[in-house]
Amino acid sequence: MDAFRFQNPTALYYGKGQIEAHLAEEVLKYGKRVLVVYGGGSIKRNGLYDKVMNILHGAGVTTFELSGVEPNPRLTTVHKGVDICRTEHVDLILAVGGGSVLDCSKAIAMGVKYDGDVWEIYARKGQATGALPLGTILTLAATGSEMNAGGVITNWETKEKLGGGSPYTFPKFSFCDPENTYTVPRDQTVYGACDMLAHCFEHYFHKTEHTELQQHLIEGVIKTIVHNTKAALDSPNDYHARETLMYCSTMALNGMINMGLRGDWACHAMEHEVSAIYDIPHGGGLAIIFPHWMEYVKSENPSRFASLATEAFGVNPEGKSTDELADIAIAKVREYYKEIGAPQRLADYDIGDENLETMAAQAVRFGEIGQFKKLGKDDVYNILKAAL
Amino acid sequence: MDAFRFQNPTALYYGKGQIEAHLAEEVLKYGKRVLVVYGGGSIKRNGLYDKVMNILHGAGVTTFELSGVEPNPRLTTVHKGVDICRTEHVDLILAVGGGSVLDCSKAIAMGVKYDGDVWEIYARKGQATGALPLGTILTLAATGSEMNAGGVITNWETKEKLGGGSPYTFPKFSFCDPENTYTVPRDQTVYGACDMLAHCFEHYFHKTEHTELQQHLIEGVIKTIVHNTKAALDSPNDYHARETLMYCSTMALNGMINMGLRGDWACHAMEHEVSAIYDIPHGGGLAIIFPHWMEYVKSENPSRFASLATEAFGVNPEGKSTDELADIAIAKVREYYKEIGAPQRLADYDIGDENLETMAAQAVRFGEIGQFKKLGKDDVYNILKAAL
Numbered sequence: 001m002d003a004f005r006f007q008n009p010t011a012l013y014y015g016k017g018q019i020e021a022h023l024a025e026e027v028l029k030y031g032k033r034v035l036v037v038y039g040g041g042s043i044k045r046n047g048l049y050d051k052v053m054n055i056l057h058g059a060g061v062t063t064f065e066l067s068g069v070e071p072n073p074r075l076t077t078v079h080k081g082v083d084i085c086r087t088e089h090v091d092l093i094l095a096v097g098g099g100s101v102l103d104c105s106k107a108i109a110m111g112v113k114y115d116g117d118v119w120e121i122y123a124r125k126g127q128a129t130g131a132l133p134l135g136t137i138l139t140l141a142a143t144g145s146e147m148n149a150g151g152v153i154t155n156w157e158t159k160e161k162l163g164g165g166s167p168y169t170f171p172k173f174s175f176c177d178p179e180n181t182y183t184v185p186r187d188q189t190v191y192g193a194c195d196m197l198a199h200c201f202e203h204y205f206h207k208t209e210h211t212e213l214q215q216h217l218i219e220g221v222i223k224t225i226v227h228n229t230k231a232a233l234d235s236p237n238d239y240h241a242r243e244t245l246m247y248c249s250t251m252a253l254n255g256m257i258n259m260g261l262r263g264d265w266a267c268h269a270m271e272h273e274v275s276a277i278y279d280i281p282h283g284g285g286l287a288i289i290f291p292h293w294m295e296y297v298k299s300e301n302p303s304r305f306a307s308l309a310t311e312a313f314g315v316n317p318e319g320k321s322t323d324e325l326a327d328i329a330i331a332k333v334r335e336y337y338k339e340i341g342a343p344q345r346l347a348d349y350d351i352g353d354e355n356l357e358t359m360a361a362q363a364v365r366f367g368e369i370g371q372f373k374k375l376g377k378d379d380v381y382n383i384l385k386a387a388l
Numbered sequence: 389m390d391a392f393r394f395q396n397p398t399a400l401y402y403g404k405g406q407i408e409a410h411l412a413e414e415v416l417k418y419g420k421r422v423l424v425v426y427g428g429g430s431i432k433r434n435g436l437y438d439k440v441m442n443i444l445h446g447a448g449v450t451t452f453e454l455s456g457v458e459p460n461p462r463l464t465t466v467h468k469g470v471d472i473c474r475t476e477h478v479d480l481i482l483a484v485g486g487g488s489v490l491d492c493s494k495a496i497a498m499g500v501k502y503d504g505d506v507w508e509i510y511a512r513k514g515q516a517t518g519a520l521p522l523g524t525i526l527t528l529a530a531t532g533s534e535m536n537a538g539g540v541i542t543n544w545e546t547k548e549k550l551g552g553g554s555p556y557t558f559p560k561f562s563f564c565d566p567e568n569t570y571t572v573p574r575d576q577t578v579y580g581a582c583d584m585l586a587h588c589f590e591h592y593f594h595k596t597e598h599t600e601l602q603q604h605l606i607e608g609v610i611k612t613i614v615h616n617t618k619a620a621l622d623s624p625n626d627y628h629a630r631e632t633l634m635y636c637s638t639m640a641l642n643g644m645i646n647m648g649l650r651g652d653w654a655c656h657a658m659e660h661e662v663s664a665i666y667d668i669p670h671g672g673g674l675a676i677i678f679p680h681w682m683e684y685v686k687s688e689n690p691s692r693f694a695s696l697a698t699e700a701f702g703v704n705p706e707g708k709s710t711d712e713l714a715d716i717a718i719a720k721v722r723e724y725y726k727e728i729g730a731p732q733r734l735a736d737y738d739i740g741d742e743n744l745e746t747m748a749a750q751a752v753r754f755g756e757i758g759q760f761k762k763l764g765k766d767d768v769y770n771i772l773k774a775a776l
Contacts (some may be wrong), residue, residue, distance in 0.1 A: 001631055003403025008396070014648060015391025022393070210628040212615065212633055216608030224601040240598040243389055247601055249650070256644045260402060260635070279455070 001210055001260035010147045010257055011173040014247065016239075019051065019137065019175050024059040030133040033090020035064045035084055037105045039071075041096045043139060046183045051095055052137060061184045064088050066108075069097065072282070073104035075119055075155045081108035082118065085132060095136045095171075098188075099143025099195075099282075102136050103151030106169040109134045113168075121164050124152050124366070127145055128166030134175040139182055140190030141246040142283060144199060144253025146174035149176055154276060161276035161361075163268075176250065178242035186233060190340050191283025193229040193245065197336075198286040199252040200383065202268060205304060205372035208261040215307065217257040224248050224313040229340050266370030267293050273359040278347045287342035292386040294330045297373040301324040304372075308333075346388050351372070356384055389648035396643055398535045399561040402635065404627075407439065407525065407563050412447040414561045418521040419479025423472055427485045431527065440525060445678030452476050453482070454496075455573045457485065460663055460670070461492035463507055463543045468774045469496035470506065473520060483524045483559075484577075487531025487583075487670075490524050491539030494557040497522045501556075509552050510541050520703045526563040528572055529634040530580030530671060532587060534562035542664060546752075549664035551656075552570055564638065565631035570681030574621060578728050579671025580637065581617040583608065585724075586674040587640040588655060593685070593692060593760035595650040603695065605645040610700040612636050617728050636735040646721055656679050656739045658768055664753025668737045679776040685761040690714040692760075696721075701728035734776050744772055 015020055020351040034056060043049040056063055066081045084090065084333060085108060095105035111118030113130035120126035138146045144149060150165035168201065184192070200222045203214070225248045231241035251257060270286035270293075298305050304325035309315040317325060334344075360381040368374040375383075401410055415422060422444060444451055447761075455471045471480065483493035499506030501518035508514035526534045529535060533539060538553035572580070588610045592603070613636045619629035639645060658681075659673035661725040693714035697703040701720040707712060722732075731737065748769040754761040755765050 001403065001635070003401075003406055003630075005399060005401050005406075011393060011395040012647075013389065013391075013393050018391055018393075153740070210632065212632055213608060213612040213639065217605055217639075218614060220601060220604030220608050224751040226603060227600065240389075244600055246597065251601065252607075259400075 001322070002208055002216050002262065004260045006255060007145065008170060009346075010155065010170050012175065012250070013175045014348055015243070018180050019055070019177055019344055023055050023137075023175060026135060027056065027061060027092060027094065028059060029273050030135075030172065032060060032150060033064070033079065033089060033091045035066060035088070035090045035093045036098070036102055037066045037069060037081060037093060037095045037107075037108070039054055039067070039069045039101050041067065042183065043096055046180070048096065048137070048139065048180055052094070064090060069101045069104045071100050072154045072279055073100045073107070073163060075153055075157075077104055078107040078111055078118060078153060082111035085112045090132065093132055093134045095134065096139065098138070098140030098192075099145045102138070102145035102171075103145070103153065105134055105136070106145070106149070106151040106165065107130070107153050110130070110166060119155055121155070121166070122162040123160070125349050131166065131168035133172050134169065136171045137180070138174060138176045138193055138246070139180045140188060141181055141249040142198065144249055146171060147236070147250050147254035152272065161272040164174055176246050178246050181242050181246060184236070186341075187281075189232055189236070189324045190342050191281045192249065193225060193340060194287040194337070194342050195247070195285035196249040196252040197225050198267060198283070198290060199299040200225070201290060202263040202265050202293070203258040203261065206261050207263045207371055209380070211261045214258055214261055216311070217306070219307075219312040220253050221248050221257060222308075226336055227312070233340060237338055258263065262371045262373045263369050266375050269363050269369045270359070270384060273363045274346070274351065274384070276356050276362070277359065278349060278351055281282070284343045287337045288348070288387050289383065291330055291337070291386050292383050294333065295386070296379070296383050298326050298330065300373045305329040309361050346384070351388070353385065353388060356381055359384060390596055390650065392405070392648045394613045394643060394647050396535065396558060397738065398558050398642075400638070401561065401563045402534055403631070403715055404565050404567050405644060407443070407565055410524075411440070411443050411563060413478060414523060415444065415449060415482065416447060418523075418560065420449050421452070421477060421479045422449050423452045423454060423469065423476070423478045423481045423496075425457060425469060425481060425485070425489055425496070427455070427457045427489050429455065430571065433482055434568070435529065436484065436525070436568055438481070452478060454574050457489045457492045460542045460667055460672035461488045461495070463541055463545075464649065465492055466472050466495040466499055466506060467539060469493070470499035473500045478520065482641040483522065484527065486526070486528030487533045490526070490531070490559075491541065493522055493524070494519070494533070494537070494539040495541050496520070497557055498554060506641045507543055509543070509554070510543075511548070511551040516556055519554065519556035521560050522557065524559045525568070526562060526564045527568045528580050529569055529630070529737060531636040532637055534559060534564060534583065535638050535642035540660065549660040549665050551660070564634050566627055566634050569630050569634060572623045572624070574729075575669075577620055577624070578730050579669045581613060581633065581669035581728060582675040582725070582730050584633070584637040584640040585613050586655060586671070587680060588613070589678060590651040591646040591649065592696065593652045599649045600651055602646055604699070607647060607695075607700040609636050609640050611702070614701070614724055621728060650759045652758050652760045653728050654763050657751050657757040658747070660774060661751045662739065662752070662772070664732070665743050665747065666737060666739055668739075672731045672737070675725045676732065676734055676736070676775050677771065678694075678769050679718055679722050679725070684767070684771050684774070686714050686718065689763045693717040702751055734772070739776070740776060741773065744769055747772060
C-alpha cells in the first residue's frame with residue numbers, strides 16, 4: 001500500500017422512501033434558494049420532478065432551474081449555471097439525474113467560487129478555491145459521482161473532455177432510490193453497468209504492492225455487477241437488482257475499495273478522447289476499449305488477470321496455466337459485454353481511423369498514461385486501432 | 389437491503405511518515421490546548437510519546453495528559469478526563485493508543501458537552517448533545533474505533549459494560565502507522581485479530597435479504613485477516629502484514645462493508661457481560677464465545693455458514709452438502725483461533741459457572757439480543773455454559 005489520506009464526508013441516503021422522509025431537512029441545512037439542475041426531461045415524465053419540487057416548495061424553498069444538461073456535459077452549460085447561481089444568490093445546488101447532471105453541477109459549484117473561468121481547473125491551470133454546497137438525487141447507476149468529488153466536463157470549443165474536482169465538491173448529501181432507475185432505458189442501464197465495471201478494472205490493475213484486501217473488495221464489486229446486470233435488464237422494475245447495481249456503482253468509485261493504491265485509468269483517458277470528438281456514451285466507449293487494452297497489457301502481469309478469472313469470475317483454476325487463466329479472464333469480460341448488449345467495436349458508432357492520430361496525441365498530452373503499464377502515444381494508437 | 393443513511397467524515401491518514409508530515413496541521417485546525425490520552429505507558433517505551441509531544445510542542449500546542457486508561461476503560465477514568473477538559477478549556481482530545489484509549493476519549497469528548505453524567509448516554513437514559521473534537525493515533529489493530537463513532541465503557545460500580553456513541557464522536561482525524569504496532573505484545577495482536585474478525589462475523593450473520601455485495605466485501609475482509617495474522621505473529625516487524633491487519637481492522641468496523649443490513653451483535657453483548665464481571669480481554673472473550681454461538685444458531689440458516697466456508701475459507705464445495713459445509717466453516721473458525729493461540733474456553737480465564745445466571749440475565753436486560761437468531765436469557769445461558 002502507498003501511504004494515503006482518505007476522507008469522504010458525503011451523507012448517503014439509500015432506498016425507497018428516503019427522499020420523502022429526509023430531503024427537506026437536508027436541503028434546509030444549507031438555505032432556501034436552490035438551483036435544481038437536470039437533464040433532458042426524463043424526470044418530468046417519470047414524476048420525480050414533481051415529487052422533488054413539491055417537497056422543496058412545501059418546505060418554503062425558492063427554486064431556480066437549469067435543464068437540458070447533455071450526456072457529456074458541456075462547459076457552456078456550466079457557465080449558464082454559474083450565472084444563475086451568482087445572479088440569484090443560490091444557497092444550494094440540487095442535481096437530479098445521472099452522472100452527467102451531477103458532474104455538471106460540481107463544475108457549477110466550483111465555478112461560482114472561482115475567480116476566472118472554471119475550465120482552468122479542468123485544464124490544470126488553476127485550483128478550486130471553494131464550492132457552493134451540492135446535493136444530489138441519483139437517477140442512474142453508473143458513475144459513482146453521487147459519492148465522490150470528481151467530474152468530467154467537455155469543452156466543445158477546444159474538443160477537450162477532462163476530469164477534475166476538489167475536496168470541496170463532495171456532495172453534502174445524495175439520495176439513491178433504486179425506484180428512480182426503473183425507467184432508465186435499456187441502453188443506459190447497459191452503459192451504466194459498463195461504467196461501474198470499468199471503475200473496478202481501473203482500480204484492479206496497478207503496480208502497487210501488498211493490496212490484498214483492496215483486491216478482494218474490488219473482486220466483490222465486480223462479481224456483484226456481473227451477477228446483477230442481466231436481472232436489471234430483463235426486469236427493469238426488479239427492485240433488488242436495481243438496488244444492487246446502484247450500490248455497486250456508488251462503491252465502485254467512492255474511494256472505499258481502492259485506498260492506498262494508484263489505479264490505472266488509461267482506458268478512461270483514451271475513452272475521453274474518443275467521446276471528445278464523437279460524443280459517444282462514456283460507458284459504451286469503455287466497453288469497447290477495455291478488452292483491447294487488456295490484450296495489449298496482459299503480459300505485464302498475467303497473474304493479475306488470472307486472479308480476475310478465478311476470484312471475480314469464479315473460474316476453476318485446476319489444470320490451467322496462468323497465461324491460460326489470463327486469456328479466460330479477458331474472454332469472460334468480452335462475454336459479459338456481449339451478453340448485456342454493449343458495443344464491441346468503434347465501428348458500432350461509425351468511428352473509423354480518421355482521427356486516430358489526433359486522439360492518440362491528445363490522450364498523452366499531459367504525459368504517459370496508465371499505471372499497470374505506462375502508455376505513450378504509439379501504445380494508445382495501437383489500442384484504438386485494434387478497437388476499430 | 390434496508391434503507392439506510394451512511395456518513396463517515398473521519399479523515400484517515402495511513403502509512404509510515406504520516407504523523408510527522410500531517411499531525412501538526414490537523415491538530416492546529418482545532419486549537420492549541422490539547423488533552424493527550426493514553427494507556428499504560430507502552431507509548432513511552434517505544435518512543436511514540438516523545439515523537440508526538442515534540443510535534444505538538446513544536447507547533448506551539450499546550451498539552452495536558454490523562455494516562456493509565458485501562459484495557460476495559462472505566463467510567464471513573466472518563467470522569468477524570470472530563471474534569472481536565474473543563475478546567476483547562478481543552479480544544480481537542482488526542483487519543484494515542486488502542487481501542488480502549490480511543491473509546492475512553494470518545495466518552496470524555498461527549499461528557500464535556502453533556503449536562504449530567506456521561507454514563508447516562510451509555511445506559512440509554514440520555515443522548516449526546518455534542519462532543520469536543522477528537523483526533524487519534526492508533527497503536528493496535530483491533531477495534532476500528534479510529535474510524536467510527538462508537539465505544540465501550542465499563543462502570544465498575546454497577547458492573548456494567550456498555551457501548552455507546554453519537555454522530556459527534558467520529559474522530560476528526562486518525563493516524564494509522566503500522567510501525568506503531570510493531571511492539572504490540574503477541575497476545576494483544578491475537579486479541580486484536582479476534583476482535584476484527586468478530587466484527588466481520590457480526591456483520592455476516594443477519595436476516596436482511598439482498599445483501600450480495602456486502603456479503604462479498606465482508607468475505608474479503610475475513611479472508612485477508614485469516615491470511616495475515618500468522619505473518620504478523622511470526623514476524624512482528626513485518627510492515628506489510630501489520631499494515632494489512634491494521635487496514636482490515638479499520639474496514640471491519642467503519643460502516644463501509646455493512647451498509648443497509650442489521651448485523652447480529654449477540655456475541656458482543658454476551659462478551660460484554662463476561663468482561664464486565666471478569667475483566668478479561670475483549671478479543672479473547674469473543675474468540676471463546678463465537679464458535680459456541682455458531683453451533684447454537686447454525687440451523688437457522690446453514691447455507692450462510694456454507695458460504696463462509698466456500699467464499700471466505702476457500703473450501704471446495706464439490707461433493708459436500710450444505711450442512712457439511714456449515715460444519716466445516718465452524719471447524720475452520722476454531723482452527724484459526726487455535727492456530728494463532730487464542731483462548732478456547734472460559735476456563736482458560738478461570739471462569740466457572742458461578743455467574744452464568746447473572747450474565748445471562750444482564751445480557752438481555754434491554755430485550756432479546758441477536759438478529760440472525762433472537763436470543764433470550766436461556767439461550768445466552770446455554771451458549772455460555774457450552775463455552776465453559
